[in-house]
Amino acid sequence: MSESSQVKYTRKDFTSDQAVRWCPGCGDYSILTQTQKVFPDLGRKKEEFVFISGIGCSSRFPYYMHTYGFHSIHGRAPAIASGVKISRPDLSVWLVTGDGDGLSIGGNHTIHLLRRNIDLNVMLFNNRIYGLTKGQYSPTSEVGKVTKSTPMGSLDEPFNPLTLALGAGATFIARTIDKESKHMQEMITESYHHKGTSFLEIYQNCNIFNDGAFSNFTDRDTKSDTVLWLKDGEPMVFGAESDKGIRLDGNIPTVVELGDKWSKDDLLVHNKKDYMIASMLSNMTSKPDTPEPIGVLYAIDAPTYEDNIASQISSAIENKPKSSIQDIINSGDTWVVK
């Protein structure tokens, strides 16, 4: 990684000349904007960023970033990005995917990417619907979702992206919301600084096919009671007046009112290195009795796949320095015909 101490970038440097073609009002615009706003401050040369995407509305993202980019085929972005990063660990590789692309057709690649802990940054735009194919239910749609392909309601249980990622061995899982610009910028920055696969789920509103899917967490009237903003090392407090919190009742996270009976000292303190807390928080997704955890749920240090490959190669080279394929060609039992 090379620092670009001299070069000062602006948002414009990361904006390509291509017209953005998402539907007006789409949550994707905000994600693009926050990315373009935060990238100049990451302190890295622009030419070292690579965006890889699959297929879907979100996957058009690379065309709008003035970086290296590859808009590929449905579901395969994690594998392409893996190839890029293994081949070129010096690059900062970003993977833009959606709930259909990353969890349905590309689910296999996503889980294997996570278990390998390749140093990539995954931005999963979750709108809980198929937008580009015009409105079928997705693997994150709630049961009973009525769409063109499920006129009587969908039957299958949705994936919870964060529990899936955690189960697959993710070393960084986080969640943000399209309308929370500042928070999203923080999450993008934290993803960037995590060494290993960072998995950032972004709640993104599809105003055409699934409008209001996350309004409960974004409406001014409700959001203070429905969102739990996670801060590492701090007790889990929420509510308009910071008057509620999460307390463990046995192993069950329970909402308590702060006041006479409970104080902040009784609340669970967030520790992003604690797998049990991460597991508990990720399971609080869209449950009726608990708020939605937003922020970094889990972040631990672990060796990356590409570093391990590099170290195997360098130790092999140490054992057999200055090797050429010619040595191998010449080896084995040979004989000379005169």
Next chain:
Amino acid sequence: MSISKKQVDEVVIRFAGDSGDGMQLTGGRFTETTAVVGNDLSTLPDFPAEIRAPAGSLAGVSAFQIKFSSKDIHTPGDVPDVLVAMNPAALKVHQSDVPPGGTIICNSAAFNPRNLKLAGYDSNPLEDKTLDDYFTLYSIDMSRMVSEACKDLDLSPKLVDRSKNFYALGLLFWMYDRPLKSTEDWLAKKFAKKPEIIESNVRALNAGYNYGETTEIFTTRYTVDKANLPPGKYRNVVGNYALSMGLAAAAEKSKLELFLGSYPITPASDILHTLSAWKHLGIKTFQAEDEIAGITSALGAAFSGSLAITTTSGPGIALKGEAMGLAVITELPLVIINVQRGGPSTGLPTKTEQSDLMQAMYGRNGEAPIPILASSTPGDCFYVAYEACRIAVKYMTPVMLLTDGYLANGSEPWIVPDIKKLPPIDVKFADKSNIVDGQFMPYLRKKDTLARPWAKPGTENLEHRIGGIEKEDVTGNVNYDPENHHFMVKTRALKVQNIANELPPTDVYGDKSGDLLILSWGGTQGACRSATEALVNDGKKVSHIHLRWINPLPNDLGELLIKFKHVLVPEINLGQLIKIIRAEYLIDAIGLNKVKGKPISSAEIQENVKKILEK
């Protein structure tokens, strides 16, 4: 009775036994020794898909055939002169291939009631005289001999019995006058940490050899003179290994980092194994989660500037189809290797076939032409692999390389190449000279090759986006314009066609006109060449053309084909190259098509040619 020595030009031996009997290893050792002795040789391993089918069953029979000769040979032989059958099932499966007068050597210890029943014999063929009228039968209790030889060793009877393949090997070494030393050295190295295993195998090997020397049941020993091969330094080489070396040589010559994205599949996995062991050459191998990730990870590596390879067999190619199309439209260099096997579906995973040519040509959505070349012999795998890499980076295109199970596992003596003498692979990544009006133009092509520039991520000012949506000529921007699409479809096709301009003139074996031309591709080369040689010796006006390139076809092929009254296309499929030939050149080519999971024999081809010429 004295033992006579008889000189012969060529011999075909087939070792057959249970999967657990070590027949591939036995064949491999016989091959190495035969190579060092200086015979020309060709081998054909034939093993079951099951790792360990039930012991003694017909399904579990594994075989290895070697033909060796004092002459230049092209195939592993049609029928064995000697069959070594380590159990009744092996005899049952292979006996019908041995011609009358042939020799059969059996381990009589394995012909017990249980094994006989498993193989479907009502009575013991070694005792009921059914074989004696047709074959020279040697029934030897190898298990007992080995157990005698090793009786003072501290090894279980079961372990001792596992040395019996070396007994058979020793006997064959005696029969064909071959030294034991290289096998003894090999055993010492292989089992360096298990001295008692070395000892039991060496004793078994010598016991077999001495049995031939001292007993009087063998009347003849054979000698096969050194082959008159072109001068040079030789080694024996197996196809998949040669192919791996070709890829590594291309990486070294191009100064690119080699990246292999692959998923295990028979019979291609050995390439993954081989390259994974060469980390000291800086090679990166990635065992992906599936076939699709194998090719797409490689495509990612190609995008970032590596020499990218993916290896698989037919079913894997089916899964890689969409990604190949992406490689075509993004015009990235990528070598896709298909070690063909019997199909469809899982088919015959360990058997050979040439039935993926149409899949290679057309197995993608849209107009997605990919250059296709095929190797003709195990050693040729080295050169085609190198050539595939050279073309991929020169033209910025995916390239499909077809080999097959027979080439992949077969072996032959091979002149050790000097990589300095291979054609150069010059790679020039895009730089500032590719910037027009301040913008990098990812689809601004070279005039001669039509290749687009290869811009490595990390290079300043060359930031650009590529992808699977149709590209605008020059700028590479997303474009839906009908005229642009038509132009790009034609340009991608023309780029592949242009490769023909650098192909050497087609080599015709025999006269450039005549009664019949045998036209072949891939692993049938040897059988076709042998058949042509025999037919020409017989006074027939027959010639042979073997195609390395199938897409594009050589520019001069059409004018050569019309100089012959008949064109015969032998293939291990139901007629795939022939369809292309008929479509391209409007000639009434004739097919010879056998799909049995094994190579077409030279005899079959000769017979077919004679029938056509008699008409």
